[in-house]
Amino acid sequence: GAGVSQSPSNKVTEKGKDVELRCDPISGHTALYWYRQSLGQGLEFLIYFQGNSAPDKSGLPSDRFSAERTGGSVSTLTIQRTQQEDSAVYLCASDKWGQEFQETQYFGPGTRLLVL
């Protein structure tokens, strides 16, 4: 079946502009995660959605970052007033379970964001 998809694959924007990144998880997966990966760095957890529970936003680096998940499926990560340090690859992942039942996550290909 189809894997996790993300769009756009690449995004170039000017400092100060807002951007929206989209993630389509695997159908039936209840949990959805956003991560950020900067050049030469590991993956940094941003936010986690599980079913109808309140999202875990503990990884969001500032209030310029927000995310929503509509209908328990598609998710949008929004970065307002982008800064150059926001340049990174933004990865989305999904899995079937959450919390103690979590198993493997399936990652999308990522959105490469460049802020000029």
Added chain:
Amino acid sequence: SQKIEQNSEALNIQEGKTATLTCNYTNYSPAYLQWYRQDPGRGPVFLLLIRENEKEKRKERLKVTFDTTLKQSLFHITASQPADSATYLCAVESTLTFGKGTMLLVSP
């Protein structure tokens, strides 16, 4: 919070040899630990999960061990091939705290 440490230096080995990558965690023992492979320009791909009550897990040429005393997991690739060249990431916990990964280069 949990901190994951992986060797930041690339590991270079000859084809056919066994590659061994190390993942150390600094805090409490996680309930499980996962290993992922990441190729350039791609998202990570899950390889193996090992739980704290499992000492060893195998999948084809891959083997993972979990030593809660040493707070360490070892990831082995036997009979390595050039196609195994990639960055290997270790991750723990439900929201996946990742290490920075170790790049493996297998020369023909």
